[in-house]
Amino acid sequence: MSTEPETTEDTGPGTPEGLETPEAPEALGQETAPEESGGGRGAGVEKNAEVSGDAGAEDAEVSGDAGDGAVESGDAAGGAAAAEGEGASQLSEAEAELAAQRVERERIERRKAEKKGTVESGAKLSGKAADLLAAIRAVESGEKPAATVFAEPEPAPRRPAPEPVRRPQPAPAALAPGAPAAEAVEAVRRVLGEGGAPEALAPQVAAALGEGADTTLREDPWQLLRIGGVRPEQADGFARALLGAACAPDDERRVRAVTVWLLEQAALAGHTALELPALTAALAQRGVPDPDAAVQDTIAEGEALVFQDALEEPGAPAPHEEDGEEGEAERPVRVLVGLERYALAEESLADGLARLVNSLSEEAAERWEAASAGATGGAAELARAVAGHGLVLHTGAEAARAEPAALLGAARAAGLRAFAVCHTPDGRRRLAALVGEEPEAAVGTVAGLLSGAEGPGRDADGALDLDLLIVLDAPQLDVESAAMLVESLPDGARLVLSGDPAVLWSAGPGRVFADLLAARACPQIASRTPDPGPLGELVSGIGVGELHQVEAPGKEIVIVPVRDAGEAVHRTVQLVADSVPRAIGVPPEQTVVITPGHGGAAGSRALNSALKERLNPGPGRFGGFDPGDRIAYSPAPGRTVPGRVVNADADGLHLECAGAPVVVPRERVEQCVRHGWALTAHQAVGGRWPAVVVVLPGDAAQTLSRPWVYTAFSRAERHLSVVHGVEQALPKAVAEIPAKARTTRLQTLLRTQVAAAG
Template sequence: MPAAHPNALGTVVSATDNPELLCGELVRWVWQSPTGERAIAVLEDPTHGRWKIVGPLWGLTVGQTVRVWGKTVDDPKYGQQFRVESAQPALPNSAHGLAAWLGSGVVRGVGKRTGLRVIERLGDDALALIRTDINVLQGIVGKKRRKLLAAKLEELSAAEETAVFLFGLGLGPALVTKLQKHYGQDTLRKVRERPYDIINEIYGVGFRTADKMARAQGLDELAPERLQAALLFALQELAAQGHSAPPQGVVVEAAANAAVVAVQCIAAQVEALVARSVVVACHSRDGHGELKPALALSELAGAEQAIAQWIAGVVGSSERTSPQTPAENATAIALASAKLGFVLEGTQLQAVQLGLSAKLCIVTGGPGTGKTTILRGVLAALADDQTRVQLAAPTGRAARRLAEATGWPARTLHRLLAIDPAAHSVRATTVMDADLVVIDETSMVDAALMAQLLLALPAHARLLLVGDADQLPSVGPGAVLADLLACPHVARVRLDQVFRQAQASHIVVAAHQVLAGRVPSSAPSGGDFFMIERPDAETIVQTVCKVVLERLPAHRFDPVQDVQVLAPVHKGPLGTLAFNERLRELLNPDAAPALGGFRIGDKVLQLRNDYTLELSNGDIGRVVGVATKAAPATEDDGDDLADEDEDDQPLDTVDRASGPTLQVRFGERTVDYPLAQLENLTLAYAITVHKSQGSEYPAVVLPLHSCYFGMLQRNLLYTAITRARKFAVIVGEQRAVARAAANNAPIHRHTQLRVLLEKLP
C-alpha cells in the first residue's frame, strides 16, 4: 500500500485525509490514449514495489523518475491499481533513474550515451555528487549544458519540496499542480507570504482555500490580513452577483460568515481597507429605494464615478454637438428614408433625429419595434458626409449580428477600445478616431467597460446606445443601462410599437405578452412559438429531449447546431448540468474521446472573456479534434559535449509544456486550448439564460418548473424567448410560466452610479 505523505512538520498525514504517494521509475507503457492525456503504465517504487498506474500521465517518459498522487482502487475487471490524480517528474532516486533522466532529452544535446557515461564515471552516488558540485561532469558535459542541468535539478528539487509542503497544508493534487504551474519556483514564497493574493490570481481559488493555507501555517483567526481578505472576498463575490456598491452591512455579514468570526471583528477592518484605498466608502439604494452606506472595490467605484462625471459634462455643456443644423439633419433623414424605402414617423423619427444630434442618446425597445431601422436610418443619413462612425457591441456574436443588420463594419467593444489582452483589468489604450459611436446590446455592458468607453471617446464625439431595457442586466457588476435610463437628464427614446412585419412572428407576440404580464399563448398550427405543459421535472426532461431530438429536426432544425436549450440555473434536475449530461448521451454518445472529458463533436461554451483568443464569455463552438505536439528528438553529440567551446552554440531545454491541445471550432476559425485552459470550457447542449445574452439561435427550448421559484422573473422569461430567431418552445408548468410573467420585481443591483446621477443639477 502506498504511504501517506509527511506534512510540513514531518508528521505523517493519514491517507484517508490526503492522497497517497508513489515515487519511482516509469518502467513501461501498457496503454496510451491517442491524445496522450490518459494512459496506463507500470511504475517501480523502491519502497512499495511495482504498481500499475492509471490516469493523466502526459509529458512523462519511460525510464523517468516520477511522483504520482492518487489512491489505490480495486477494479472489478483489472484488479488492484493506482488511480492517478496528479503526476510530475521527480528527482531520480537511483543511478539507473539518473541515466534515464539525462537520456530523456531534458537538455538538448544530452542524450542516452551521455547518461551512461555519467554513471560509468560517477557510479551509484552520481546524483549526490552532481547536486553537490555540477562540475564533476566536466569532461563529459560542456559548461553551458552543465548550467542548464543544474537549473533543471534545482527546479525538480524545489518542486518536490513545494509539493510536500502543500500537501502538508491539506491541499489536493489538482490544486497543488495548478499552483505550481502558475507560480513555478515562486510557489512556496507566495503560499507562505501572501496566500490570500492567490484568490485574485488563480481562477477557482476562493477564500476558504486560501484561508486553509494561511491557517495551516499558524495565522491567527483574528489577524487583520485574514479579516481584510474576507472583506475583499465578500465584495468580489457580491460584484460577481452584479452589485458594484453593496450595502456595508451586507458586505460585513458576508465576510463574517466566510471567516467564521463575529461581525464586530470584521467591521473594525473596514476603515483599514478604506485608508489603503482598496475599498471606497459610498452610498447606494436598496430594493426599497432607501439610501444606505455602501462599500465598493476601488476599481468599480472609480468606473462609476467616471461615468457620472462624463454624464455631468454632457448635462453642463451648451455646445451643439452635431456639425449639421437641424434643417440639414431633416434633409438628410428625408433622403435616407427615400433611399431605404420606408418613412420614419413618430418615435422612430424622433430616435433618428436624436441619434444625429444629441451628445448622448439611448434607444430602447423590444423585438420588432424597429431598433435596427433606427440604426439604418442614422447610418444612411450620415452616408454622404464626412462623419466618422464606429459600430460596436459587447461580444463577437452581437457585433456580427450588428454588422449583418446594418451593412456596416462592427467590432467588439474590446477591439474598438484596443484593450490589452494580457491586462488583468479593462483599460482602453487609445482615444478613438470617431465622430459618432454606436453601441448595440447596451444592457450587456457593465460599469467597468462603459467607463473605458467614455474615457476613450474624443471630446467632440456623440454616443448612441441601443439596447433592450427589459432584458437581464449585464453579467459583470453594475446596472449601467438601467441607471442611465433612471436619470432624467439623459435623452432617450423608447420604442413600443410592434410593426406589422414583426407581428407575423408569434415569438415577437409572445415576448410582448410577457412584457404585459400575461402568459404567452401558443401560435396556431404552423406557427413559431409553442408551450407544452408538463407537470413534473422528469416528464419535462423527457419532453425537452424529445423536442430536441425529434420534433425540431422534423422542422429541419439540426439538434446540435440549431437548437439551444436554455435553463434558468446550473444545478438541480432541470439545470444545465443535468441537461448537458442527458443530451450529450443522446446527441453524441459514441464519439471519440478528446481532452478534459470532452468528445469529438461536443458542443461547448466559453466561460470567460479571453481577449487574446478574441473569445467572449458565452461563445459556443464544436470540438473538432486534438492536436499533439511531441517533444523534439534528442541528439547526443558524444565526445563533442565535453568541448568547452560549445558555449558558442545556442542551447536550450526541451519544451515539453506544449502538450496536446483541444481544437474547438468557433464560426469560421479554430481555437487550440491547452490542457491548462480547459477549465474555461463547459458543455453547451444546455446553457443558462444569462449566458445567452447577446445571442440568437434558430430554435430555443426553455424548461420551466416551480422548482425554479426564485428565478421565475419576467425579464428572465422575456430574455429567453427573444433569443429565438425562428422557433421557441416552452416545456413545463403553466403556473411557473404565469409566475414568471407576473413577477416584474426587478433584479435589484446595488450601484453607486444611480446615486451619483441623482446629484446632477
C-alpha cells in the same frame, strides 16, 4: 398557444398520458395520426421478429458448419449402434465385437485418406489468428499495402461520455507580462504542500502575489483568498496548518482578507459596492468578532473605499439653508464600501459621460443635418436626437434594431465616421444583415473594438477615430467595459446606447443601462416598432408582467407539459431531434435548448449529455468532446460564443466559433468550454436561433424571474417550445418577480454631474 404534447415516436419513458383531451388545441406535429403511431409499433414488432429469425438462422448455420465432422462420425457410430440393436439376438458377442472393429478401421482409413490430401494452411484458425494470417497473405500477394492492412482498427463504439462536471477551478489570475519563473512556482508549491493546499494552485498564486510570493503566503496565509474558487474556511485551514496556535479568528490579516473576499463575491453577483450594514452582517456570519473594526481596518489599509451617497426621496424638496441657520438641511445618506477597481470604473464612466454631453462641436453640424434628413421613420427621431446631444438612449426589442441600423447607414452616407458594436458575434451578424453596405467596416463586437481587432482604429491621442458609436445590446454592458468604451471616445463624439431593458443584466458588476434610464440625464427614444407575430405578442406581454394565451396557428408556440425531470429530458431530446425538424422544418443544429442552470436532473449538463448521445454520439476522447460537438466557448467571464469542435492535438482543442478558428489550450478546456446544445439564459442572451426549446423542470421554480423568462422566450425567431413542469410558478414569476436588485453608485454620480452642470 398549443398545450398538447407532440407524439412523434412510440410511447416510451417520459411520454405523458391522458393529455389528448378534445378541448386541447392541436399540438406540435400532431398531424401524425393514431394509426401511424400504432403502425410504428407494429413495424417495430415485425422488425424484431425478422431480426430474431435472422439471428436464429445464423446460429443454425454456424452450428452446422462447425459440426460437419461430428455429423459424419456420428453417422458411422449410429450405424454400428443400429446393427448391434437389430441383430443382438442373432449375433454372438464375438461377432458383434468384430463388426464394431471393422467399423472403427473404416473410420481410421478415411482419416488417413484425408491427411494425404492437401491441407490449406490456417484452415483451422479462427479469431485474431485467422485475421492475422489473412492480412499476411494480402500483403504477400500485393492485394493491399501493409499500411492499410495493419492499420489499427477503429475503436469499438462506447457509450457517449456525459457532459463533464465542472469542478470549482481557480480563476485565471491577471498575469503580469511574462509567466512566473519556474523557481518561484516551485517555492510556492512547497508552501502550499506544507499547509495542505492543492499544489496545482502554485502557478496562479505565484502570478497573483508576484515576486516573493512564497514569503508573502507564509507570512499571510489568508492571501490564498485572492485566488478564485478558494473559500474562507479553506484559507482558515491552510492558515492553521502554517501558523499553528498563532492562528485566530480576529487576526487582522484574516479579517482584511475576508472583507475583500466578500466584496469580490458581491461583484460576481453584480454589485459594485455593498451597503455597510450588509457587509458587517456578512462578516459576522464568517466568524469575524468585530465586523465594524474589520471594515475600518480594511479601509485604512487602502484595500477598500468608503462612500457616503445622498439618498433621493421622491417628491422631496431640494436641500436649502434654513432661515437663521447655517448649513444645508439634513438629507439621508447611505454608507457604501466597495473595491477600488469598480469604484474608479463607475466614477470614470460618470465623468466620461458628462464629458460627452458637454463637448458637442459645431464642426460637423451640416453632416449631422444631412444624416437626420437621410433617416426615415423611427430612425429619423433617433437621428434628430443624436444630432443635438452627445448621449442618447434607445429602447426596443429585436425589431427595433432596424432603427439604429438605419441611423448607422445614414450617418456613414453623410460622411460621418460611424461604427456599431454588439454583445455577441450573432448580434453582429444580425445587425450587419440590416446595414447591408460594407458590414465589416461598420459593425463589430464590444470585445473586438476594445481589443483593437475590429473597428476604425485610434488616433494619435489613443481615442477611437469616430464621430458616432452605437452600442446595441446595451443591458449587457458591465461597468468596466462601459468605462473603457466611453474613455476611448474623443470629445465631440456621439454615443448611442440601444437595447431591450427587459432582458437580463450584464454578467459583470453594474447595471449601466438601467442606471442611465433611471437617472434621466439624457434623451431617451423608445421605439414604437413591436416584434411581429405570436412570438412578439407573447414576449411583449411578458415584458409588462403578463403571460398571455397567444393564438399560434402556425405552431409558433407549443407548450409540452411534463411531470418530472426525467420526462423533461426525454421530451426535450424528442423535440430537438424529431418534432421540430419534421413539423417546423428547423434542423437540430439551428435549435437551442435553454434551461435555468447547469446542475440538476434537467440542467444543462444532463440535457447536453442526452442530446450528444442522440445527435453526435461518441466516446468523448478529447476531454469529454468529439469532433462535431456543439459547444459554448467562454473566452472571458460573461462572454459566451457558440461553436463546434473540429479536432484536438497537442496544442489543445480546435474549435470553430462564429466562422473563425479558435484553439483552446488543454489546461483551459475544462474552464472555458462546455457542450452547447443546451445553454442557460445568461449564456444565450445576445443571440437568437430559428427554434428554441425552453426547459422548465419542477426544481427550477424558485430561480425564475420575469427577466429570465423574457430573455429565454425572446431568443426564438420562428418557433418556441416550452417543456413545462413548474405549473403556476411560471405566471407568478412573470407577474411578481422582477430583476434582482444590484447595489451601484452610477445613478447617484450622474445626478451629481447633472446638478454640477446646472
